[in-house]
Amino acid sequence: MFRKLQDPSLADTLQITVDGEAVGAMEGETVAGVLMRRAVLLTRQTPVSGMLRAPYCMMGVCFECLAVVDGIASVQTCLTTVRDGMCVERQRGRRTVELEVCSGRDFTEDGEREAAPPREDEAVRDEKKI
Template identity: 50%
Template sequence: MPIDALFRSLQLAPNHVRITFDGMPLSVPAGVSLAAALLAHDVGHTRESPVNGRPGAPYCMMGVCFECLVEVDGQANAQACLIKVEDGMSVRRQRGARDLLIGGADDE
């Protein structure tokens, strides 16, 4: 039976990448989910409810609850728990509901 630890500390990850969260630069372990990286940096909430403004943060960590929605590189409604961090990624807290774009940009 293997006795190696099943989990590894984020601080022990060998490589780091740089991302920004609401303009704040962060150095995060390469290869982890965006949600895990944000939780490790105690960013607080990652979204605000479109109904009542209630703050939300990563909860289920498997894409079911949608509490970890963020805006990544200008794309809203991204589930942070399902996205691996990439160097240079720009992440913003999602505030309220986002517009649903139907069709192309020429449909105005």
């Protein structure tokens, strides 16, 4: 599908990490180009159905090439130029959100939400009125 040009002046001069594996890349090459040249065709799973996706349009329209780049999720790899030391991971499924644990005073026994305690600046303002 994609192959590297055999011009010696275009040798892999940069090193990136793809899913924990060191991969050579050329300066000016896109992350999606490196992935496709290395036969890493699947870049993500859709969050709803879990279907596998790969770069498609290579011009930033379809959003099928999303991956985690240097810890930032949903980066369009077809528009992202490689940098030496870059870390790329495929996005797998839904992102997880850690929920804060509710303290016992957030809800009454009836399940109704209690009013939030006054903020510190409001408490100071109320004291000045007295």
